[in-house]
Amino acid sequence: MSGEKKERRPRAETPKGFRDYFGAEVTERKEMLDRIAAVYHRYGFDPLETSAVETVEALGKFLPDVDRPNEGVFAWQEEEADWLALRYDLTAPLARVAAQYRNDLPTPYRRYAMGPVWRNEKPGPGRFRQFYQCDADTVGSASVAADAEICAMLADALEEVGIPRGDYVVKVNNRKVLNGVMEVAGVLDPSDPEKFAHERGIVLRAIDKIDRLGPEGVRALLGDGRKDESGDFTKGAGLSGEQTEVVMGFTTARRDTGAETVARLHELVGASTLGAEGVQELETIAYLLAAQGYGPDRIAIDPGVVRGLGYYTGPVFEAELTFEILDEKGRKRQFGSVAGGGRYDDLVKRFTGQAVPATGVSIGVDRLLAALRAKGRAGGDAAGPVIVTVMDRDRMADYQAMAGELRRAGIRAEVYLGNPKNFGNQLKYADKRQSPVAVIQGGDEAAKGTVILKDLILGAQIAQNATLEEWKNRPAQVEVQRADLVAAVRRMLDGSNG
Structure with missing residues (x-):
């Protein structure tokens, strides 16, 4: 048994010349x-x-x-x-x-x-x-x-x-x-x-590369051929000097x-x-x-x-x-x-x-x-979904109901489905997802019929460069009635986009 070769694991990598999009x-x-x-x-x-x-x-x-x-x-x-x-x-x-x-x-x-x-x-x-x-x-x-x-x-x-x-x-x-x-x-x-079909094909490809190779590079491809910076040689069309100048004209x-x-x-x-x-x-x-x-x-x-x-x-x-x-x-x-x-x-x-x-x-x-x-018309950070955090495993149906209400209102939302034991990990997940808002409802909030909304965008700004006055005027965390969940989240999202 000791002499058996261990099965090699496949390499987790994209093939050369391909890429993944996220x-x-x-x-x-x-x-x-x-x-x-x-x-x-x-x-x-x-x-x-x-x-x-x-x-x-x-x-x-x-x-x-x-x-x-x-x-x-x-x-x-x-x-x-x-x-x-x-x-x-x-x-x-x-x-x-x-x-x-x-x-x-x-x-x-x-x-x-x-x-x-x-x-x-x-x-x-x-x-x-x-x-x-x-x-x-x-x-x-x-x-x-x-x-x-x-x-x-x-x-x-x-x-x-x-x-x-x-x-x-x-x-x-x-x-x-x-x-x-x-x-x-x-x-x-x-x-x-x-x-001359073969020669014309080389002529077409040569002219098409004039922006990259310049006139002299094209001339070389129209004639005997061209050697690039790596030393690779590309055979040319074999045109005479006079023929080449007609095409270059x-x-x-x-x-x-x-x-x-x-x-x-x-x-x-x-x-x-x-x-x-x-x-x-x-x-x-x-x-x-x-x-x-x-x-x-x-x-x-x-x-x-x-x-x-x-x-x-x-x-x-x-x-x-x-x-x-x-x-x-x-x-x-x-x-x-x-x-x-x-x-x-x-x-x-x-x-x-x-x-x-x-x-x-x-x-x-x-x-x-x-x-x-x-041009600055694309490439900005895309906002992730609102994250409904899980404070009590036995109340998963309540959390799913919150996410469902937000989705029906056209707001992108998801319930945290990882291990909820460490609440800090839930917020780290929300940060990695670039979530704008986290919804929090523990036992005390459930008894009062409220939820806590944490403004993650403002929280990140406060951590970087928001002034104390901005922090006071717009708190990074608010408690609202459970019935007002959708309206309150929408207000917070509109404020984040403003």
Whole structure:
């Protein structure tokens, strides 16, 4: 028996690249998503919830991080059956739904979806393998009015959750324009779309990283390749110096006004029919938005927006927050992108064989929450429930009745269910729960028909910096009639919030 190995206990730790979310974080996320959903609902979009698991075939191969196992998805094979994977975004499942239920859904079909997605990517600071997305899409409309509407709705959603005008800009570009530039550069052949497809993928991902890598880093990726600070080498697109400069000219095409930017894009696309079509679509989007009061201070044409995913076919957009924050080293920097999307007219076609136009946007929920915390619109300590303490085990029904009355009045409340022997532990529990009020009724109070209410918020303030006068004017503990419990607690809560 002595030679038997002792069973090893599992390590209590989250897997690398994943994290847990507690109380206030979950509540803040829900409140933010509810506000965004209200905007989407006003625009006529309906909610949709799809399975977290899709077949690999249905998901397709569109992730930018193709060097990871299974091309960036968490996948497994059912016994002698299909390969399955956790969804990497909410758009690919929508394409499957649009194809599967095409005879039942209205055309166009307008939906929004919110939930976690999973990517088998290399984790890093602030980069997790599971994260929330919040999407809205229109499937079945080829009109650029649908793209313009998505941009307007995105601007409204940002303002609804607390990002004021002047602190964000929705940038709009068009993949057709970039494809026109790549045609001029000699890395796109309209007669053979698959030719140079690998090189174009590298070009797209390189341009999409210009804010992080800078012009020289992008140039390196367009050419032979780039070695990062850790020494890892990323193979480039292999473009010549002349081809590289044509593409780089596209990244710096933005001018002071939308009209000047469009004129520069016309020059860059040259004789490319596809490129000219993309420029025309940008002009139309700008016109439609201006007619609704969305000027370039809120939504602007910007050739620097590319989006790394390979399925975009037309307009692409990105919401960037323009206010400054301090990074981990105390340096000022702009907050950056919190949402992006675009037109993907070929995604549903994979299932049906018929062209089905679609456009949509995805909000990075964790990024937007971080932005709201930076603006002081989220991240404060969330108040816990009112705690009904237990002074006598045999009177648990009375304490439960008190909590029930508070709940029916809309007040969050709970009865202490730990060992009630040490009353100090009950107050420590209330403090850890960030409870605003503790309800106390011992035998003496029960005989008199009263309860004691302890103001835990004021008590904490007194312990820190409340003046003696404030303490006298508002005692931290009061005794009230049992029948007045709900009204007295509400008064105390209103005072704590004042």
